[in-house]
Amino acid sequence: MIAADTLQGPAIDWFAVSPLLILLGGGLVLLVVGALTPRWPRGLYAIVCAVSAGAALVMSTVLWDDISDNGARAIVGNAVAFDAFSMFVSIAICLALILVSMLTADYLEREDLDGPEIYALYLMAAIGAIVMAAANDLLVIFLGLEVLSLALYTLAASHRRRLASQESGLKYFLLGGFASAFFLYGVALIYGTAGSTNIGEIVREFSTRVQTERTDALALAGIALLVVGLAFKVAAVPFHVWTPDVYQGAPSPVTAFMASVGKAAAFAAMLRVLVYALPAWRDDWRPAIWALAALTVVIGSTLAVVQTDVKRMLAFSSISHAGFLLVGVEAAAHTAGETEVGTGVSSTLLYLMIYGVMVVGTFAVVGLVGRTGDGATDIGAFRGLGRTKPLLAVGMTVLLLAQAGMPVTSGFVAKFGVIKAAVEEESWVLAVIAMVASVIAAFVYLRIMISMWAAGPEAGDDAREPVRIPLASGLAILAAVGFTLVVGIAPGWLVSASENATALMRGMLP
Amino acid sequence: MELVVFVCAAAMVLGGAIGVVVRSHPVHAALSLVLTLFGVAVLFVAQEAHFLAAVQVIVYAGAIVVLFLFVIMLLGVDRVEDIDVEPIPVQRPLAIIVGIGLLSVLVTAVVQASSAVVAGSGSGLDDATVTGDHDSNVRQIARSLFGDYVFAFELVSVLLVVAVVATVLLSRRPDKTGGPR
């Protein structure tokens, strides 16, 4: 008997999960090194981190080819969706990670913080993020979410000499745990109604049943709770409250990491769960997303207007960006589950990629201007930057214009894509709301630009510690700006990439 | 019989839970938490989840709560927090509204669903249980754990690593800062 049932696990396609393995490997190397060897110069840690991220990025592209040849499929016991969608996201995440690790190197140097642990956490968080995008099982999504979140809580609190950092960590942790409990409850209820947490099963189950059985309150409650969890992660109003505090308190590179990787993962997960797993319920959750999107763009932009701390401003602006992304999700909702898929998903992906790079660049500048102690993030700290550090100011200006969605920058392309998607699905009202809200947001960016270029010097400006631009950060910013402009001028390739990724998303396949 | 078990356990669970919320002394709260956890364990047993019941008792009621108590003692935050005053203005009413809203909606959902048809079987929540294979509970869990959930299992390992790294990073003393000058 015992011999009769020797357990054989599912076939594990190591090649397919290689990006994750690379990241994991990098993380472990760092830990081992940190634990066993004498300290390396900090730069090396960053290099290890960047290199493994880069390797993962390359692998993702390679896998993409494989997918476009052999088609998307579910692997490792249907737990992971092996499709271009996840690859696109993982590329975006790795890209952001590379830039962030460059910033962090200089940041740690300046703040005199140590430790490979931070990079290790970056890598682990990246794993969690990629898993969220690639998961084919709600439980896996939850686990990925937790990996990402726990890492982020820690990173946010990682600046030991800034109470603000730890405060933000605690806030983020409490609220995050609170929210993920809701998410998990949602998973449980879906499990109860669909009979499994596996997305494939869920899709099959609901697609056969919902038509006959409309009032499945339990499932709806589950969806509601899932939406809550995801909305919290993407910082959609009214689940955005944590964002400004956490963004402001966390060390600038970490903030950049949250804003780029965190958002990307969250939205990827949202698309997975809602658009892919629950198309049968789209008429139920689409209005909710509509409302969330409208609220988020408007309130996010509005709240930013009166802020005086640049990091907070950008936090709120990231909220309004989340609103724009939600507009894309709303557009995707219209064609969720259909073979003739609209541009909703692809536009959201495009936006994520662009915003990720853009926001890292922006926070990089903020971090540099923050000066030692990472405290000088008040708008006054930018006064006269145009004179003292013109190149930095120019870069910041470009990035801010991109955030405002000005043409010739990637920001415009992103915005255009999302609005186009919305319009194609005939949700004009939402499109108009979003555009008008973006005008309000623009005011904020203008304020920063003014203080950089037009504001007259004030007493004590010269007493301020001069802004230093270390090499790595400089390169990172340069890269971000370059990307912003290149994509702004020649976005064709990226657009088709995102559309290709969508076409090769598991479940979007005809 | 089942009824009795359920009622007692439910009483333990809710009693403990409420205790956690209302007991102004952290230590008492922790102890009420233990009560709840035991109650939940009992219910697990009632639901034929023997393995989980065990884990619940050992890991949760054992390890975690001890950890809580340990921290409380360690940091000496065991000062009484008086529940009666609420510094933040509308917090309490808000909490009540949220509580009532949450409970009522969830309960209605459940009750609604109890009649609805559940996956697989063409029958409602309250209909007779479909009994799976009569393998032992542990064995089943093991199978699924290393079967369909192997990826999740691996992922959890990452999660634990993160937790470890986190503690390492956070518990460094602020004053001493390593690294080469």
Next chain:
Amino acid sequence: MTAVLAIATPTTTWYLVLAAMLFTVGAVGVLVRRNPLVMFMCIELMLNAVNLTFVALAKRLGDIGGQTTVFFVMVVAAAEVVVGLGIVVAILRRRPGATADDLAELKG
């Protein structure tokens, strides 16, 4: 007699309702308690409610997956507690006896 018992046998719904109650209590607890540690405990309550739900549903569905999931959730809960306590320790080292309300430097 048997009928009474039949009616009186706790069904899945009972468990789900109980879980919902537990969950709600936990949620309210988070809102009303100031001590961060107690707030964690409340979150733990919520997670336990979820676990209960999983187990009940798993039983109903005759599917072991639910129980496995609970197993994972427990691990997650443990990890969360570890990290959470780490953060709290880090803070309380510098601000002994601080409550959640005391930590409101970041606002506006």
Next chain:
Amino acid sequence: MLDLVWLVPLFPLVGFVVILLGGRRLGDPKAGYLATAMVALSFLASVGVLAELWSRDPEERRHVVSLFSWVPVGSLQVDLAFLVDPLSITMCLFITGIGALIHLYATGYMHGDPRFSKFFLYLNLFVLSMLLLVLGENLLVTFLGWEGVGACSYFLISFWHERESAATAGKKAFVTNRVGDWGVMMAMFLAFEAVGTISYGGINAAAESGAMSQTTATAIAMMLFVGAAGKSAQLPLYLWLPDAMEGPTPVSALIHAATMVTAGVFLMTRVNPVLEVAADWAPTLIAIVGLATALFAATIAVAQNDIKKVLAYSTVSQLGFMFMAIGSGAYVAAIFHMVTHAFFKALLFLGSGSVIHGMHHEQDMRKMGALRALMPVTAITFIIGWLAIAGVPPFAGFWSKDEILLFAFAKSPVLYVLGLVAAVLTAYYMTRQVVMVFFGEARWHDAHDEHGAHGDFTPHESPKIMLLPLVVLAVLSTIGGALQLPFAKSLHHLESWLHPVVEFGEADIHSTWAYKNKYVLLAVAVVVALAGIAAAVAVYVKKRRPPIEPVVLEQAWYYDKAVTDFMGGPGRKAFARIAWFDSTVIDGAVNGVARLVRGSSSGLRRTQSGFVRQYAALLGVGVVLLLVWFVVIRGII
């Protein structure tokens, strides 16, 4: 030669350009001579054209010279073209002729002025515009000149802009004229819509062929009349002309007596067929307005003490006569009077200018008197002018005025009678002026202290260069009547000359009682003139009666004052209110939106209290809302 008509405006243009570029270098007096020469040359050119035109037989006396296509868009094709016909040439002749004389005069009058050359710059530009006005083959070219003369009069009135009053007067003239221009534009639009062209040929042809409906014709005529009233200072737009006396006297003579102000009369004559086709009330209205203006201005002139103001009002009054003629279909008479008036009014203005010059820029007649001995030539020529305007035979004014009255009688005796009243007044106030200036006792000694600067002050005769034009004009005013003598058809030179232009519109009065007894009317006219003079003599020489100079007349019936007060008072307030509306309401709304956003921002900001538990509560609320939406609204309902 006719194709060379463009030479006529060319010369002033050359003068303008040369002075513009080298005016400073030319300086005083060369610039004056140059300008004069240019105008004289263009006079010769006109004479040449005249000769050629004369040689043709009457029906052929119409020639169009198109220089280039000006504004061609679709069906609107406007050329910069000149129309050579008896009317335009007549105008050219006396514009350039009198223009030349006045230029010459001005070289003397403006001598020593710091902006001497600039004065002639404007003057040449004016002549150019005036020639364009009269030579224009279509309304647009005329309008070009029309606005040009307006602008020039603006420049020249405010020539001494350091004087507040001068600057204001110039502005007033321009703006008031603009009101008229609006009418002209409307007329153009109507014409284009109705006829498809704005060339006189086209418009008049359409009118004569009956292609133009009566309504259209009336509308066009009335709109043109609005314009004419503006330019020719008719009620209610006459206001600017008296103020225009702020300009140097040669300007008053050239622009505000001889040429520009008669443009309106010219325009109406030009389109007489339209007026003919128009509804009957249109010409009547014109006649009435003309008459009213004539009386109104005459009464005012009675009480003026500024030597130039008297002449100004008399000009308005005389223009009223001309419009009365237009209204009664007496186009020839109108042109006739225009010419003679140009002669004697220019003469009078130049004379007054000479007086002012001699009196060291004293204009108040009460400070004059007994100047005839001191400035004989001025006095004699001025007296000739006086007789001419007063309507004493055989001077020019008599014949033209009589002609107008004749047609007026033919139209309606009422016009005639009231016209006579105006004539009496004319004679009266002109006599008054002559007496006050040249006769009686010298009242300028007690003006000493004011002119202390000049030491022992005695008025002196003006230089030759200024007297020569006076003499010439005096001669013209004497014999000018010969153009059109009532006695025999053969003596109707002007009429037969203008016949091709006005034949369609000219009223035929041969059958009327008035025409049959025109000699009676002649006699009456003489009597009237003498009566007026007698009355004035009785009052101002014999002192039989105290002069009747009520303030209401001196203040021009308070009309000007009323208008000015309105503009400065309610009008200005209304404007200010609109400006306030703009900055407060409209812009306020814009800024209000901004403020609203700010406000809501700082309001929402309070939700970011920093208390993590409150955040959790907000989350909870969100959760409940979502659950309600999903479970209750979507699920159960």
Next chain:
Amino acid sequence: MGFPLLTSLVVVPAVGALLVALLGNRRPEWVKLTAALMSVLTGALAVAVLASFDTADAGFQFVSKHPWIKPWGISWHLGVDGISLWLVVLTGILFPIVVLGVDPHHDTKRYLTWLLLLEAGMMGSFISLDLFLFFLFFEIVLVPMYFLIVGWGYDQRIYAGTKFFLYTMVGSAFMLVGIITTAVLGKANGVGRITFDLVELAEKADFAASTGRWLFFAFAIAFAVKVPVFPLHTWLPDAHTQAPTAGSVILAGVMLKLGTYGLLRFGVYLFPEAAIWSRSLWLTLAVIGIIYGAIAATMQTDLKRLVAYSSVAHLGFIVLGTFAFTSQAISGSVMQMINHGVSTGALFLLVGMIYERRHTRQIAELKGLQKVAPIFAGVFMLVMLSSIGVPGLNGFVGEYLVLVGSFLTARWWTVVAATGVILAALYLLWAYQRVFHGEPDEANRGFRELRLREALTLSPLLVLIVFCGIYPKPMLERIEPSVKALITHVSERTGYVEPAVPEAPVEEEAQP
């Protein structure tokens, strides 16, 4: 298709901006020189376009079309016709003038960089025939202009700049949605594929009336703000007043034309039905703008502000002509765009010179300048007369054509609008009297006479003012065919027929 003239119109100034930005600060004179060369080169290219422009051809010329963002059906599509030609030329002329003639006083390098970028943007928006491309330029010009205002403007500059930026952005927000919707719906309504190509959409797509109207207004709001049409005009006085001289010149000279041009090129061309349907609204707003702007201008105490309000009035005429739909009126509008650019540009230059000398724009503080600076006064007078619309100067021709054309289709509006001519005389002459007439007081006695450099700066504009007034034919004969084509396009898609005037009775013409 040889040398890509139009593309170079955009590229050259952009490259110039790059060069200027890259040049070292140590050699300011090089910076200036480069900028001057580049702007002049651009102007030369614009003139080259004019020179080789085929008068008879009503369609788009020098077309260059290359696919750009394939997945979205967007292409780099440029071309000029009679309507845009002169705006291109004007842009080409005005920029060298401001680059050479106006001194920024500080941060010359940055200033010139922005200026050249602005030129690139302006050129692009006038010649782009792809909705996406147009929007791109339409939006991007805000940035350099914004920085010019906040960087080199006067005391209120930040308020004014921000207001300008946001106000315009609100408009374009609607336009962007409109543009995308047009492309998306166009696919379903006749075009068959998703494309942003203006010509293709205009020729192939036919929208349902209601749809067309919605879309038209989405576009129109943006343009109405830009024009600006009453009551969306309040950003303009602030921006004009606070902007540095160069900014005001460009703003008034070419940027406002983006609105009127856009209405013609995109509003009317794409949605003729909606344009016809809503014309009475536009006519009314235009007339209100004319009168209202004039009245507001009369009461201004700030010379620059006065000119700004006069712009509101002038652009009212352009809008009036645009929506009168007769060849005279629209040709007049197009010409008026140029005339206004020239004369108002010159006015702003002059006001700027006054400010340079007296450091005030307050009318009350200026007095009797004509006495101390007669030539300056004369030039000002000439420009002013052209702005008033005195025949023989350029201002008149456009205004007259607009009115005479509008009279055929919108009589009563025209009757009222024409009174604006009176008001124009009123406010400008009054201002002139207060500033130039009278005895100069102590402060103004030292007012410098026009300098050679300034004279040279102004001369091209003055020449244009006189030339276009006396011989507008060269302009009109290039404008008219395209305008006719546009009207035909409108007539084909709607029941609209251009009112015909009777055949002019033929009369004997003298042999020339």
